[in-house]
């Protein structure tokens with residue numbers, strides 16, 4: 223098949239990327255044409271780098287260099303290993319939807335149990351007829367690449383008024399080495415729905431691989447939604463995830479992101495209020511060590527009046543790791559009575575640890591209450607000494623103070639069970655450290 | 657063998673010598689009071705015994721049960737039985753008092769090769785001790801010392817002393833900031849812990865505390881040295897005459 227190759231700087235290798243994958247990418251001829259267009263857009267831009275303002279602190283060209291080839295579909299052995307990972311990472315009672323190396327694994331998923339409570343299809347099925355899911359308003363290169371390469375994803379719809387009895391957990395499992403998984407999912411939440419969505423990213427081994435995920439979420443009026451993302455990819459992995467969230471009126475959205483894995487990661491969330499009276503609580507914790515680079519970028523767009531957004535982020539940075547938090551709050555001209563606040567704190571556990579924080583308030587309305595605050599510092603020596611004087615060895619004293627520190631973000635998780643689950647993840651990270 | 661032997665201790669803080677050769681011997685079962693004006697080095701001594709960083713010992717030694725205390729990390733000292741009730745206990749937001757007590761107690765027991773306390777045993781013990789010190793249970797659910805009054809902070813120190821059962825208790829200005837009722841409760845708690853196997857060093861600026869915790873020996877500190885030692889009556893003499901006679905020493 224002929225591929226139109228744009229002759230740009232690093233065009234050669236990436237063109238191979240698409241050409242070698244094209245035969246395996248699902249979709250109608252119209253979809254394939256849309257993919258090629260997206261890929262050309264990606265090729266013109268190349269991987270984001272530091273001269274692109276939004277990617278200033280996360281230079282993917284320098285940190286990642288090249289995009290690895292598309293992962294092969296998982297074979298029986300890979301699915302067997304994935305099954306073990308599912309057991310280890312499943313939330314109690316959750317309805318699981320499992321993607322292995324970017325391909326939906328029906329045998330590992332709870333499709334039947336879910337059917338009574340939510341509509342479900344795979345991206346692969348959807349793309350047979352409809353290319354619209356590959357479109358987003360974004361011009362970001364990683365999102366264009368995702369549109370070009372996405373092999374699969376979950377397309378969920380929760381009908382108006384539904385209250386699924388259990389959390390729905392999307393589990394991404396990587397089994398392949400030196401390969402990329404591209405996934406794109408959609409979660410359409412109806413009016414008055416009460417639901418919990420959990421996303422987990424894990425690996426079966428310590429391979430180097432790359433994940434590029436996109437999730438498109440729409441939330442109907444009066445819904446009450448918890449959305450938790452737990453990213454624990456392998457130590458040499460790369461994870462770039464983009465969220466597009468549209469929030470209706472009188473919605474309560476409780477979002478939390480936990481980053482404990484991957485050599486390089488970025489979660490970029492674009493959250494737009496499209497109905498009045500809604501409340502967003504968006505929080506997260508980055509736990510980074512060695513030379514890990516973890517970036518959380520959140521753009522909250524108050525496009526309508528009378529909405530509240532609260533962001534609490536904590537980063538714990540050890541060794542030579544680097545944490546980035548970029549928070550932008552946009553208040554559109556008629557979004558009066560907007561109440562938007564973000565508070566970021568970084569805890570530096572070593573002299574070489576690095577934290578970058580870029581808060582931006584873009585306020586075009588006059589009757590609003592917005593603010594941000596940020597701190598970065600080491601553990602308090604006087605608190606450490608008090609704990610040691612009571613018998614706690616250094617690492618244990620540190621662990622207790624670190625838990626308290628991240629607790630300020632974790633306590634924002636409204637659901638008791640999920641909060642305990644996340645506390646457990648932090649505890650295990652601290653145990654690994656000592 | 658003495659429980660604690662401080663021999664000719666010289667200590668510097670930021671290049672300035674604060675203790676100029678201090679000697680003190682404490683035996684099991686004894687209660688010693690250290691009195692002295694502000695700035696005489698009382699807290700410095702207590703910090704060096706507990707192992708607080710930032711102090712440079714340039715000469716002398718500290719033996720605890722015959723072992724070189726200065727070679728040990730603060731947590732090892734705690735596990736061996738050294739306890740300092742701080743003059744200014746810090747607040748630790750986000751660490752529930754109960755979690756802290758349990759983690760500390762079990763860390764000490766683990767370091768000594770003892771088994772960890774079971775949950776019911778631990779809870780029973782905390783409940784008993786906190787009741788005797790008039791510490792309400794909901795205080796134990798709050799962050800360590802967070803929002804505690806001065807009296808509550810001091811009682812929390814005594815609570816820890818009772819739980820950890822150290823063999824040497826150093827009380828640094830336990831009476832500072834306490835009204836008479838709060839002082840009496842805290843002192844009763846301390847007195848209940850007096851035992852033949854346990855020694856106490858009560859540091860205070862005022863004689864008042866010694867009406868409640870009656871010492872066996874009194875030492876007067878001035879300008880980084882012990883300048884006079886005697887029986888408990890020495891405290892009363894000091895009350896009458898003040899520290900000025902020692903200031904010029």
Ligand SMILES: Nc1ncnc2c1ncn2[C@@H]1O[C@H](COP(=O)(O)OP(=O)(O)O)[C@@H](O)[C@H]1O
Nearest residue numbers: 669670674692693694695696697698699700701
């Ligand atoms: N961290 C410090 N840095 C500098 N000087 C200190 C420090 N701690 C204590 N000092 C000085 O050491 C002397 C003794 O202080 P301290 O031990 O607190 O006395 P006391 O407890 O008897 O009032 C004082 O002159 C004080 O200013």
Ligand SMILES: [Mg+2]
Nearest residue numbers: 698699743829
């Ligand atoms: Mg003092």
